[in-house]
Amino acid sequence: MISRRSFCKKSLLIAGGLAIPLSCLELFDPKRLLAEKDQKGPRWVFLVDTRKCVGCGFCVKGCKVENEVPYDANVTRTWVERYVVTTDGKTHIDSPKGARDGFPNKGIDIGHGKLEEIKDEDIDKAFFVPKLCNQCDNPPCVQVCPVGATYQTADGVVLVDRKWCIGCGYCIMGCPYGVRFFHPVFHVAEKCNFCYHRITKGMQTACVDSCAFGARRVGNLRDPDDPVTRIIMTERVNVLKEEYGTKPQVFYLGLSKEVK
Amino acid sequence: MKSHVWRPLLVVLVVIALVLVARKVLVPADFGIGARGYMYGWHRAGNEQQWKDMPVKYKTAAHCKDCHPDKYEEMKESPHRNINCENCHGPALDHPKDPHSLTVDRSRELCARCHTRLPYPNSGRGIMKGIDPKTHNAGLDCVTCHWPHDPRKEGHKR
Secondary structure (H helix, E strand, O other), X not given: OOOHHHHHHHHHHHHHHHHHHHOOXXXXXXXXHHHHHOOXXXXXXXXXXXXXXXXXXXXXXXXXXXXXXXXXXXXXXXXXXXXXXXXXXXXXXXOHHXXXXXXXXXXXXXXXXXXXXXXXXXXXXXXXXXXXXXXXXXXXXXXXXXXXXXXXXXXOOEEEOOOOOOOOOHHHHHOOOOXXXXXXXXXXXXXXXXXXXXXXXXXXXXXXXXOOOOOEEEEEOOOOOOHHHHHXXXXXXXXXXXXXXXXXXXEEEOXXXXXX | OOHHHHHXXXXXXXXXXXXXXXXXXXXXXXXXXXXXXHHHOEEEOHHHHHHHOOOOOXXXXXXXXXOOHHHHHHHHOOOOOOOOHHHHHOOOOEOOOEOOOOOOOOOXXXXXXXXXXXXXXXXXXHHOOOEOOOOOOOOXXXXXXXXXXXXXOEXXXX
């Protein structure tokens, strides 16, 4: 026989537990649902021309200074990778300090301060690939956030609320492109946000402004006359890890199969 | 009906009310679903403005040209014309008010970013003018012999 005391205790527990999901309930607002369908305002996209990049790393330096990512910490919102494919079919990849100082050595950085030297005549092809947040249309990092600290704005940029983030790190694990990291000062998730404070003022991102070779460009996909949109619509562009279904919005020209 | 049904039910209702009150107090007023809907839009709306209010540090050449038209004109014709002033001079911030003067990066490492020779065929880097920093006048600043605003000119004026 169940005692009155235990019945009260258990019903209290169940009712309390049921009330938690109830607290998340919100009624549908048709006006808001309609607003969601409205395709007004920009949709920021990025175009990287890997054929133009020479690996100077000015973009990484500019980004770190502009966005106050501690300069000497080995974390960065954007970075440049070097791919050296040798005649024996091997691909050597490195990105010393995220290419903050460019690529000062001919040898490939294999960690622990060691360099792997490659003979000039062994090189089949070599190129540089800048990487940054893809501001996916289906951002997995946003889906996994348990508190609503990371979200996507109407113009497609994924932002992190530094005040709201609890630092659980799910989003860092969830990003298939590895663009997220913990900010060494704020101890919350940090990522590239296309220099949101710049693009919303009509400026270019810091990395675009610091690129002397035109390898990086930012544009508005909802403007058919935008030069970046025209290239994305008419030229042979590619995206990273398409198979994940994240619908990345950073488009690459001249991508090679070695790039993952 | 006997009170053994009503009393726990009352407790349940109080618990639900407490959770709802706590939610009202703890969750900011502007927290809700944003433009991207339930799956991607949950956030504190005020945070968007907080990101927009971040200070712009790199002001671009458009900011420099009003006070330094001579340098701007010199750069316009130079093979280095695509390099932004602030890449070497540092972010303008609120220059000339704060900082009053910028610290120019005249280091070899800065030039070496592009001009270290890397023998890469089919890459823009492979056809760039490059040197080996270890053997090319080691120890000397590049600007001793090369004028960075226009590398076709020789020497630094100082």
